[in-house]
Every structure is written in structure tokens, then in C-alpha cells.
Amino acid sequence: MKVIKELFAKRVDERQEMELLKVEHIGFWAMYWMLFAALLIQGVIMQKEIEVVAGEFITFMVTSLIVLIGWVRKGVWSYQSRKVPGIKAYLCYSLVTGVIGGLFFGILMGIRWHQNDVKGIVACVLFYIVFLFGFTFVVFLVFGTIARKRERMLEQAESEEDDMEK
Numbered sequence: 001m002k003v004i005k006e007l008f009a010k011r012v013d014e015r016q017e018m019e020l021l022k023v024e025h026i027g028f029w030a031m032y033w034m035l036f037a038a039l040l041i042q043g044v045i046m047q048k049e050i051e052v053v054a055g056e057f058i059t060f061m062v063t064s065l066i067v068l069i070g071w072v073r074k075g076v077w078s079y080q081s082r083k084v085p086g087i088k089a090y091l092c093y094s095l096v097t098g099v100i101g102g103l104f105f106g107i108l109m110g111i112r113w114h115q116n117d118v119k120g121i122v123a124c125v126l127f128y129i130v131f132l133f134g135f136t137f138v139v140f141l142v143f144g145t146i147a148r149k150r151e152r153m154l155e156q157a158e159s160e161e162d163d164m165e166k
Contacts, residue, residue: 035060044108072147074154090144094137102129 114120
């Protein structure tokens, strides 16, 4: 047991730890988005079977859930803002996601399903835009509401600790 504790003993100062966290942060997000790109390329463009990309998909979804749950538990949303954004931001994020993702998936799936039928491709694009907009808006709204409540709880606990210290 002592050998294990010795092996994993912390031997860096706070500055070095911050530098390590920055490097890990960049590495994690690079890996995350490359995994997302690999899923898109294999699943949508190359039309691989679900069994081929199942491991990558499960890894991507578990990682996404861990990050989302962690953000909500800590009451934080992003590096750019100390507070959780509101409905306007959710609408904006959802609109961007819906248009970009809807065009990408709609065109790919429309061509796959409707080949030369322009009306079918346009309908497919519109469906994906509306679906992705609605889905991402609901996800942002639910997780934003939970994060906002958690943020308030943490602020109250912090102010109570400050009051007790005085």
C-alpha cells in the first residue's frame, strides 16, 4: 500500500499543476472533436455499419455526459462567462447548431435517400434543421436551468460560510 501511495504522490507545485491542467485541457478537447469528426466521417460519409463505430460512439457519448454532469455539478457553464446564459443565448446556440448541422446532415441524408429529387433533399434539410434546433434548444434549456439552480445553491453555501466566518 505504501508503494502505491509513494508512486502517486504529488510532486509538483501549484504553477506546474496549472500548466499540466492547461495541457490536459487542450489535449482532451482535441481528442473529443477528432473523435466526433471520425464518427461523422465513418458513420455518415463512409456509411459504415453501427457495429463498426459503436465503441467510438459509446466513448463519445459517455465523455459528453461526464463533462455535462460535471459542469452542472460545479455550477459552471463556460470559460467565457461566470454566469449561465439565458434563453437568448440558447436560441442563438440552437439556431447555429440547427442550420450548420441541418445543412450538413440534411444534404448528406437527402442525397442518400432521395438521390436526384430536389424537393426530397430540401425537405430532408428542413427536417434536420428543425429537429436539431429543437433538440439542442431543449438540451440547453434543461441543462442551463439545472446549472443555474446549482450555481445559486453554491453561491448561497458560499455566502453562508462567509457569514459564519464573521
